[in-house]
Amino acid sequence: MAQDVRAEVRQFITGRFPQITLDDDQDIFALGFVNSLFAMELVMFVEQRLGVRVPNDELRRENFSSVTAIAALVDRVGTGTEAPAG
Template identity: 40%
Template structure:
């Protein structure tokens, strides 16, 4: 499963308000504006990202824009993975 698929699956399977037939979203849709994410879920997603992808999200990375879309989340993950491999 690709990183995109893992993130989408996590969002879709952990939100009780999510119904793909009623409120589909793309990888560029702002999941906060769509109402799919609240602060509690954001913290759960942060834990999932760190665990699933074996990385640490630094305080500097804790900006709303990094978690607002599937593509932005994947971009953050890829950035952290590149940083880890070049260290």
């Protein structure tokens, strides 16, 4: 499943920025293409497309900085996991 998640994330990012060549471990923020609006799009993509509820304490830049980081977040949080209320 991790490879499927990576492929979907990579496709989403390169769909928005077709001019880049993206390695899974590249920091997409350091590439200079990502702004705060796209960062929120990434969160929405993870929640809506991948079916993972991202808890507030996981909304950190490092969790969305690369394809590998996003795949790790999805794996850690788990599909369909609800964040605790609070």
